[in-house]
Amino acid sequence: xxxxxxxxxxxxxxxxxxxVVGAIGILRFPDFYTRMHxxxxxxxxxxxxxxxxxxxxxxxTLASVKLLLIFMFMLFTCPTATHALAKAARHGGLxxxxxxxxxAGLGNEGRAS
Amino acid sequence: xxHMTGLLFFLALLWWVLSGYTKPLLISLGIxxxxxxxxxxxxxxxxxxxxxxxxxxxxxxxxxxxLLWEIGVxxxxxxxxxxxxxxxxxxxxxNVRINQRSELGKVxxxxxxTLTPGTVTLQVEGDMIEVxxxxxxxxxxxxxxxxDERVPASIEEKS
Numbered sequence: 001x002x003x004x005x006x007x008x009x010x011x012x013x014x015x016x017x018x019x020v021v022g023a024i025g026i027l028r029f030p031d032f033y034t035r036m037h038x039x040x041x042x043x044x045x046x047x048x049x050x051x052x053x054x055x056x057x058x059x060x061t062l063a064s065v066k067l068l069l070i071f072m073f074m075l076f077t078c079p080t081a082t083h084a085l086a087k088a089a090r091h092g093g094l095x096x097x098x099x100x101x102x103x104a105g106l107g108n109e110g111r112a113s
Numbered sequence: 114x115x116h117m118t119g120l121l122f123f124l125a126l127l128w129w130v131l132s133g134y135t136k137p138l139l140i141s142l143g144i145x146x147x148x149x150x151x152x153x154x155x156x157x158x159x160x161x162x163x164x165x166x167x168x169x170x171x172x173x174x175x176x177x178x179x180l181l182w183e184i185g186v187x188x189x190x191x192x193x194x195x196x197x198x199x200x201x202x203x204x205x206x207x208n209v210r211i212n213q214r215s216e217l218g219k220v221x222x223x224x225x226x227t228l229t230p231g232t233v234t235l236q237v238e239g240d241m242i243e244v245x246x247x248x249x250x251x252x253x254x255x256x257x258x259x260x261d262e263r264v265p266a267s268i269e270e271k272s
Contacts, residue, residue, distance in 0.1 A: 018192070025195035030227050033157045033233070037247045038195060041229035045188040049179075079227035079234075086245065088235050095223070096245065099203045 008056035015049030022046060031097035032089055036082060043078040049073065116160050121151050172265035179263055180225055187251065191230040194247070203248045208241050211261050222264050226255060 018041055025038025051071040055064045124147045125165060136236050152162050219242075223234040226244060229250030236243040243246045246252035254260075 004204060012248065018188075021156055021192050021195055025191070028195060029202065031204075033245050034247055036245075037191065037231050038140055039202050040228070040233075041188055041191050041195075044230065066129050066181055069127075075222070075228065079224040082224065083234055086235050090235055096204055097119050098205070098208060 004056050004059075008053045011049045011053030011056065015053060016046040016094050018042070018049065031095055033086065033096045036086060040082070043074070043082070047074050117151065117155065118159055120154065120271075121147060124150055133196065153240075176263060176265055180228070180260075183260070184229055187229045187231050187254070190250070191247075199249050201250075204245065205245060205252055206235065206245050207252050207256065208243055209255055211240055211242055211258070213240075213261065213264060218264055222261055225260050225264070229254075229260075 013058050022040075022042035024040055026035045029035045029038050044101065048071065055067050058067070059065045125144070128143045128147055132139070132143065134143070151160075194202070211219070211222060213222050219237050223237050223242060225244070226232050226234045229251075231247045232255055233245045234242055235245050244252070244255050245257065
């Protein structure tokens with residue numbers, strides 16, 4: 001076990017944890033728009049950690065450069081997809097959930113059931 | 114002409130990185146395809162400063178590093194929000210005036226805002242952007258406009 005392997009394992013583990021946290025967020029948050037924010041974690045940092053960990057596995061090879069390219073394409077396309085979703089929802093007339101004073105915390109109104 | 118040279122260089126680099134071939138025959142095939150793509154791009158008249166912002170490559174790299182840092186910070190905040198027992202969720206839609214004049218600048222800013230967890234760009238209209246923010250803190254982040262200031266100024270100079 002050399003240091004690079006350990007680092008790579010840490011990065012991959014962190015990425016996996018963030019993916020799970022993102023999923024928990026999607027389940028816990030009250031409505032479509034807020035869930036989109038939770039999904040943002042999986043879009044960015046989770047992918048970043050995975051790519052970083054895999055790059056350490058490959059070392060300085062062409063495969064690493066390809067991984068970096070994948071990461072860059074993700075950074076360009078993910079926000080576009082998210083924005084398209086959000087705009088579609090807004091034009092479709094979906095009202096954003098707002099916090100009410102009565103049910104502080106997570107109310108049930110906005111939940112799609 | 115400068116942009117054409119740049120395009121040819123980047124295409125060749127991309128071809129080689131993605132294939133990794135070194136045999137003369139395959140490389141010559143690669144050169145032919147690169148030239149063909151450049152020719153088509155030239156005929157479509159899309160080789161210009163907007164599609165190929167050579168003049169700000171270095172500034173863009175600096176901006177990306179800053180953006181990655183911002184993404185990291187807001188991700189940590191997001192994880193805390195998700196895992197906390199009583200999440201601080203107070204969603205709101207805010208309208209913010211932005212300084213970007215060029216189309217490219219607006220796109221870069223809108224994408225950056227969406228990439229940062231906690232805020233999503235809903236609409237860009239004129240010099241206003243409409244942002245859905247998860248809570249007050251992330252809304253303030255957009256209202257202060259630090260990202261807006263950080264978008265490389267030279268994007269604007271051009272158009």
